[in-house]
Amino acid sequence: MENKSVRVIAGAMVVAGWAGYAAAQSASEIKIVLPEQPANLEPCGTIITNVGQILSRNVVEPLTIIDPKSGQPTPGLATEWTQSDPNTWQLKLREGVKFQDGAAFNAEAVKFSIERMTGGKLTCSNIAKFGDAKLTVTPIDDLTVEIKSDKPQPILPTLLSVVMIVSPNTPADKAVNDPVGTGPFKLSSFTPQTVVLEAFDGYWGEKPAIAKASYVWRPESSIRAAMVETGEADLTPSIAIQDATNPETDFAYLNSETTAIRIDAGFAPLDDVRIRKALNLAIDWDGLAQLFGEDVQRASQMVVTGINGHDDKLAPWAFDAERARALIAEAKAAGVPVDTEIELIGRNGIYPNGTEAMEAMMAMWQDVGLNVKLTMLDVNDWLRYLQKPFPESRGPNLLQMMHDNNKGDAAFTVPIFYTSGGSYSTFNDAGLDKEVADAMAATGGDRTAKFKAIFAKVHDELAVDIPMFHMIGYTRMGSRLEWKPDITTNSEIPLANIGVKD
Amino acid sequence: MLGYIGRRAYHSVISVIGLLTLVFFLTRLTGDPSALYLPLDSSLEARQAFARLNGLDQPIYVQFFQYLQNLMSLDFGQSLRQNRSAIDVALEAFPATLKLALVAMTLATVLAIVVGALAAARPRSLFDRIAGLVSLAGASTPDFWIAIVGILVFAVGLGMLPTSGTGTALHWIMPIVVLMLRPFGLLVQVVRGTMISALASPFIKTAHAKGMKRRKIIFGHALRNSLLPVITVAGDLATGLINGAVVVETIFGWPGIGKLMIDSIIQRDFAVVQSTILVTAIAIFIVNIAIDLLYAVLDPRIRY
Numbered sequence: 022m023e024n025k026s027v028r029v030i031a032g033a034m035v036v037a038g039w040a041g042y043a044a045a046q047s048a049s050e051i052k053i054v055l056p057e058q059p060a061n062l063e064p065c066g067t068i069i070t071n072v073g074q075i076l077s078r079n080v081v082e083p084l085t086i087i088d089p090k091s092g093q094p095t096p097g098l099a100t101e102w103t104q105s106d107p108n109t110w111q112l113k114l115r116e117g118v119k120f121q122d123g124a125a126f127n128a129e130a131v132k133f134s135i136e137r138m139t140g141g142k143l144t145c146s147n148i149a150k151f152g153d154a155k156l157t158v159t160p161i162d163d164l165t166v167e168i169k170s171d172k173p174q175p176i177l178p179t180l181l182s183v184v185m186i187v188s189p190n191t192p193a194d195k196a197v198n199d200p201v202g203t204g205p206f207k208l209s210s211f212t213p214q215t216v217v218l219e220a221f222d223g224y225w226g227e228k229p230a231i232a233k234a235s236y237v238w239r240p241e242s243s244i245r246a247a248m249v250e251t252g253e254a255d256l257t258p259s260i261a262i263q264d265a266t267n268p269e270t271d272f273a274y275l276n277s278e279t280t281a282i283r284i285d286a287g288f289a290p291l292d293d294v295r296i297r298k299a300l301n302l303a304i305d306w307d308g309l310a311q312l313f314g315e316d317v318q319r320a321s322q323m324v325v326t327g328i329n330g331h332d333d334k335l336a337p338w339a340f341d342a343e344r345a346r347a348l349i350a351e352a353k354a355a356g357v358p359v360d361t362e363i364e365l366i367g368r369n370g371i372y373p374n375g376t377e378a379m380e381a382m383m384a385m386w387q388d389v390g391l392n393v394k395l396t397m398l399d400v401n402d403w404l405r406y407l408q409k410p411f412p413e414s415r416g417p418n419l420l421q422m423m424h425d426n427n428k429g430d431a432a433f434t435v436p437i438f439y440t441s442g443g444s445y446s447t448f449n450d451a452g453l454d455k456e457v458a459d460a461m462a463a464t465g466g467d468r469t470a471k472f473k474a475i476f477a478k479v480h481d482e483l484a485v486d487i488p489m490f491h492m493i494g495y496t497r498m499g500s501r502l503e504w505k506p507d508i509t510t511n512s513e514i515p516l517a518n519i520g521v522k523d
Numbered sequence: 524m525l526g527y528i529g530r531r532a533y534h535s536v537i538s539v540i541g542l543l544t545l546v547f548f549l550t551r552l553t554g555d556p557s558a559l560y561l562p563l564d565s566s567l568e569a570r571q572a573f574a575r576l577n578g579l580d581q582p583i584y585v586q587f588f589q590y591l592q593n594l595m596s597l598d599f600g601q602s603l604r605q606n607r608s609a610i611d612v613a614l615e616a617f618p619a620t621l622k623l624a625l626v627a628m629t630l631a632t633v634l635a636i637v638v639g640a641l642a643a644a645r646p647r648s649l650f651d652r653i654a655g656l657v658s659l660a661g662a663s664t665p666d667f668w669i670a671i672v673g674i675l676v677f678a679v680g681l682g683m684l685p686t687s688g689t690g691t692a693l694h695w696i697m698p699i700v701v702l703m704l705r706p707f708g709l710l711v712q713v714v715r716g717t718m719i720s721a722l723a724s725p726f727i728k729t730a731h732a733k734g735m736k737r738r739k740i741i742f743g744h745a746l747r748n749s750l751l752p753v754i755t756v757a758g759d760l761a762t763g764l765i766n767g768a769v770v771v772e773t774i775f776g777w778p779g780i781g782k783l784m785i786d787s788i789i790q791r792d793f794a795v796v797q798s799t800i801l802v803t804a805i806a807i808f809i810v811n812i813a814i815d816l817l818y819a820v821l822d823p824r825i826r827y
Contacts, residue, residue, distance in 0.1 A: 060604040060790070068562060141572055149562040149569060196606045213615065213778040214689060239687055239776045243671065247679045247686045401791075404558045409567075444566075 049232040049521055051502065053514065054245045054254040058238045062211055063196040064185040065138050065145035070511055074258060075216055075236055077513035080121075081185040081202030084112065084131070085178050089507040092327045092429035094178040098126065098186055098203065107173035107462075112181075114164040118225040120188040121207040128160030133193070134186045135168070142194040147183040150433060175464040176329075179429045205229050205517050218516070229517040246497050255499040256519075258510050261373045262314045265495035273316040276494040277427035277508040279323050280372065282365075282382070282487035283407075283438075285447040288417035293357045295348040296391075297484035300419070301338035302345040303389040304487075309381055312374040313490050320488035322476040323424050323434050327508060330431030330460075330472025335480060337488065345389045365395045367421040368403040372492065379421055393419070408444050423492070427508045431472040432461055438486070439479055448485050453478065528812060535808040539801065546800050547590060547793075551583055556603055556791035577603060590797075599801070600794030604787070609794035613780060613802045619689070620772070620779030621806070623698055624764040631703035632710060632757050636746070639714025644741050646719060654711060662708030666770040670701045674774075687776040698775045702768060706760040713756045717749035724748070750821055758814035762807045 057071040064081040067073035078086070085094035085102075099112040118126035135158045138145050155171040168177065188201040198211055205226060206218040216236040220229060237254070239245050242261040248254040249270060265271040282300075290296045310317055321337035324330060353359045363386075367379040379395050386393040398406075405412055406420050422445075426433045437443040440454050453475070460471035479485040496506045503520035556579065557570040574580040578589065593600065599610035635658075642654040677697065678686040685694050721727065722745050730740045765780075772782035780799050787795040 061606050144560060144573055146562050149565040153566055241774055244687055247674055251678055253686055401554050
């Protein structure tokens with residue numbers, strides 16, 4: 022009798038468990054599995070991947086949206102903009118928009134959001150895109166707002182793509198986990214296991230096909246891939262190349278990341294341009310590409326196609342070991358200490374096969390006669406070498422790095438890498454500083470041409486760094502969804518763009 | 524008994540304060556959290572503002588005394604990552620680990636006692652050899668390997684179990700099996716060894732001579748006398764499970780304290796690291812006290 026009871030209870034538990042596990046979700050509900058748990062749901066942190074992929078253009082919306090193809094700002098909550106003088110822009114706001122808590126969207130709400138972002142009372146990652154600019158926001162009328170900056174901001178509409186507009190009822194002095202915006206989805210719940218978004222009935226735009234989206238997170242790429250394969254999840258934006266094995270569900274896409282090696286030009290022999298060129302020429306790029314997958318693209322500059330300033334015509338360095346050896350010999354004859362040990366600093370886990378790539382490059386540099394030794398560091402130690410102030414004890418070094426720019430303009434790349442004051446820059450060249458300042462102040466075609474000229478100069482003439490590849494992301498998507506990832510997928514997955522087949 | 528518990532509590536409080544002090548300084552040695560919390564291209568001013576906002580601009584001894592002062596008023600600090608009370612974050616994650624560890628440890632102990640005792644009853648039999656092989660494999664196979672293979676076979680291949688997560692009874696099966704294999708394997712070895720010694724004791728021979736049934740001799744007499752070392756090992760393994768379910772929690776997306784601790788260390792979320800250490804230290808103290816008290820129950824010669 023006792024044994025029978027135990028069997029009945031156990032059987033009931035398993036059946037109940039199976040029923041719960043197998044319960045089909047509604048056709049308009051989807052589950053997305055992300056690599057990381059969002060640290061919080063503060064709208065001022067949407068440039069952080071795991072926050073932006075949930076909130077951006079779903080719960081909160083920006084004033085402008087960057088077109089992934091052209092890199093140009095397009096209307097978001099602002100419908101048009103004009104520049105009245107180099108320091109002043111005027112924006113017309115969208116009519117008929119309301120926040121998910123019922124508050125009105127107007128010029129005052131825009132002023133509140135911008136001042137909340139720039140006020141310094143909360144940790145706001147997005148403000149980093151504005152540098153040290155000081156903004157003054159003045160409502161002109163209910164749907165017109167004027168933004169003045171303390172110095173010219175020729176790409177203010179582009180910069181405004183990172184300003185997420187939040188309800189005026191949001192606390193101005195602390196980060197929040199219950200964001201309220203104007204987007205097509207409102208936050209339903211946020212627990213240590215999941216974030217749930219539900220469609221917002223009062224949305225100003227077209228009603229999305231998805232009614233409810235749940236986000237979960239699993240750090241293991243193979244688990245994320247398995248979840249989509251078994252139907253436990255519908256979409257994962259990122260899986261490792263070795264897990265992208267099913268051509269029917271797995272899609273490669275050019276993301277906005279570029280991998281490169283920074284050359285620390287402050288030390289001999291790396292302060293000699295011949296050695297820097299030799300470093301670029303010594304790599305068998307076709308061979309190295311095997312480690313990055315067949316869809317990877319060779320890079321000649323630190324931004325991808327579609328970013329204003331990218332030059333399609335700028336040719337990457339070709340593999341020419343003989344020329345590399347000749348340049349090293351020429352430098353040696355001129356007294357450059359080419360035998361000095363050069364530390365190649367890699368970062369553990371930076372991308373799949375990242376360590377193998379560093380080992381291969383070290384061997385290729387050694388082959389042409391350079392004394393390169395590899396050190397792999399974890400992210401915390403690696404960051405010390407990436408950003409100023411650099412460790413005083415460092416010597417000549419090459420740093421493995423990856424840069425992500427999906428914000429439409431080379432302004433988010435060039436100053437930090439190539440100016441004397443740039444936080445990643447080891448290069449001091451007054452002429453280049455002036456060229457960068459000119460490009461930053463320019464507009465339109467002139468701006469594009471000036472950034473192209475800078476990329477050409479740092480690549481062909483100065484050989485400041487070693488651009489490697491524009492990286493490929495892999496996504497896995499269940500067969501009932503229709504969606505295409507693009508270079509913005511690292512920072513947003515707009516649910517309104519996802520179609521459901523059944 | 525109460526006096527004993529009081530003395531143990533007193534010593535544990537001193538140990539925990541020492542531990543928290545050590546953790547405080549070790550976490551600060553890992554570097555400045557602003558490098559992780561702010562974008563890489565943040566200005567120096569932004570990083571300085573972040574440090575100021577979170578009290579990280581003060582000299583380390585000032586930060587430490589501030590921390591001690593806050594502890595006196597049960598203020599364990601704010602999570603930099605989650606922007607709320609660090610102790611709340613730790614306490615929220617702890618039950619998930621506790622439940623997992625409790626079920627896994629109970630199953631592992633019960634199964635190991637049965638298997639170990641039966642193996643000891645017939646040394647070198649086929650059952651003993653199989654039990655030895657299985658327990659050795661269970662104790663020595665890496666958790667992450669079993670977890671990944673389990674997912675590939677039972678979730679992807681057979682579609683019987685969910686890959687990960689929580690929510691239904693089925694979600695528990697793989698994490699529990701993976702978590703219990705190591706303690707099960709080790710405990711089978713311990714039970715078998717101590718049981719073989721106990722079965723060779725004079726009092727067992729006397730019981731045989733009196734004509735007592737073999738089953739009662741094994742489970743009623745020999746086992747009871749073999750349990751003290753088993754409990755000692757099981758106690759150590761249980762505290763290890765509370766603290767060390769990191770791999771299982773990470774792979775299966777189980778929202779427990781082990782994963783939280785590792786995430787917080789990686790993210791330099793100092794207050795949460797300290798709170799997870801505090802919560803697990805108290806849990807381990809309670810488990811140890813419970814084991815000591817269990818000794819007295821099982822062996823009447825032990826008194827506190």
